Amino acid sequence: MSYQWNKEAETSFQRWKDCMETAPMVMPPTRGEALFLHIAASSDEIGAMLFAEQRRIQIPIYFVSRTLPDVEQSYSTSEKLILALIHATRRLRRYFKDHPIRVLTDKPFERTSLKPDGTRRVVKWAKELEEYDIEYGENDPFEGQSNELAETCESTTYSNKKVLKVERKEKQNIGSLKMCLVQKKEECLEFGAEQQASTK
Numbered sequence: 001m002s003y004q005w006n007k008e009a010e011t012s013f014q015r016w017k018d019c020m021e022t023a024p025m026v027m028p029p030t031r032g033e034a035l036f037l038h039i040a041a042s043s044d045e046i047g048a049m050l051f052a053e054q055r056r057i058q059i060p061i062y063f064v065s066r067t068l069p070d071v072e073q074s075y076s077t078s079e080k081l082i083l084a085l086i087h088a089t090r091r092l093r094r095y096f097k098d099h100p101i102r103v104l105t106d107k108p109f110e111r112t113s114l115k116p117d118g119t120r121r122v123v124k125w126a127k128e129l130e131e132y133d134i135e136y137g138e139n140d141p142f143e144g145q146s147n148e149l150a151e152t153c154e155s156t157t158y159s160n161k162k163v164l165k166v167e168r169k170e171k172q173n174i175g176s177l178k179m180c181l182v183q184k185k186e187e188c189l190e191f192g193a194e195q196q197a198s199t200k
Helices: 007-022 077-091 093-098 120-129
Strands: 035-041 045-054 057-067 101-104 134-136 152-158 161-167 172-175 178-184 187-191
Touching (some): 057 077
Parallel strands (some): 101 134
Antiparallel strands (some): 035 045, 172 178
């Protein structure tokens, strides 16, 4: 069977090279460096993306997510976001111990969500978070355009595994267990779709 390197193949190859040159890199942060944590929640899933910002470039460090059981699906949006933060602190404890963290989300969430007169579980979570240096930010550092953020959390199936897919309407889409560099709406280069990115 003969194979010809045609114009279509060359175009695809060049596009792949461009993606490789500009794709987001997962890398460890500098000790003590301030980090950002973007938390997200849908009806049945929560997730968080930890990243550093260097020279206005966002560098992903770690992604975590999990599906919510029925009892947690009834939580309010604020409670789900707090739960996403709790899940991140438990999974990424060493980062929270060694770095100041700024928590970001485009949904209504602020420090007052952890008020002492909240539900018993919120009070418990608030106490658990006290040991960390956490700031609750109102603005999103992505290109300095918080009003352009279009985030969706949806259930997606990969190899019969249900994962949280977090997307942004920007050039670089980074999500839990899935990273995409989008050249066009229909074109997406995927990285590590079935395993958690880690710096271990």
